[in-house]
Amino acid sequence: MAKANWNEYSATAGSNTVVDDVNIAEGCPPSGINNAIRELMAHTADVVAGTVALSSINIDGGSITGITDLAVADGGTGASTFAANGVLFGNGTSAVGATAVGTADQVLTSNGSAPPTFQDAGGGGFTTTTVQATTSGTSWTFGSIPSGTQYIVISIQRLSFTASGSFPMIQLGDAGGIETAGHRSAFGYRVSNATFGLSGSEDGLIISQYLENNRFLTTNMILNLINPSTNTWVATGNTAMGGTDALSNEIGFYIGYKSLSAELTQLRLYAAGRTGDAGQISIAYL
Secondary structure, three states: OOOOOHHHOOOOHHHOOEEOOEEOOOOOOHHHHHHHHHHHHHHHHHHHHOOOOOOOOOOOOOOOOOOOOOOHHHOOOOOOOOOOOOOEEOEOEOOOEEOOOOOOOOEEEEEOOEEEEEEOOOOOOOEEOOOEEOOOOOEEEEOOOOOOOOEEEEEEEEEEEOOOOOOOEEEEEEOOEEOOOOOEEEEEEEEOOOOEEEEEEOOOEEOOOOOOOOOEEEEEEEEEEEEOOOOEEEEEEEEEEEOOOOOOOEEEEEEEEEEOOOOOOEEEEEOOOOOEEEEEEEEEEO
């Protein structure tokens, strides 16, 4: 056997009788020793230069220095440095990547086929909107409700109108506009004189059967997306109404539902032919 590189040498000394076909067996000519040393030096230089790869190597201690960016295919990371406090992520056969450093309370978020990034936590709480005063105007709309919203809370405090008239209600809408028909809602109530009653509407989700111009209404409506495939929302809530700051004139409850033509993007508070003169409204969603 030629023993043409380090990988072909034997761990049994007596088996090494040639170096690259140079005879070094017992009784070999003196020139064989000289030529064998030269071949051995050439074999060593091949390993140093990397032209001959070692078939195996065992390192069980110490340290290795001088290797820069050991390739992923060879068990390395392919990189010399990483961002301090970044999180490493795989990158196929390319160098291992590292995320940018996040800020306090951010979470590591998947971006599908793109590298992960630190982002503000999503889905951990409600998004709230700017409060709208109901002290003037005839309707109050909240638009730009984002895709994927499944739960909405509508809060109304001390709503009042300049004159008596139609039922105050919530109407839902999509990108095509507010829908003024196809709602199904019912409102049950008890007034201070122990009168009980029930009202309904298809124009919107009513929040009170009657609101005189000298009464103030407070309510919370819960909207829940029960079926995303049909864009169907269910509404529930309770109402209290009274003069000035009292809430003792009327109490009530309501329930309803509405299927939209497309995904919900907006809603509004509305009472046909009536103008607000007190109160405020806001929504929160997730």
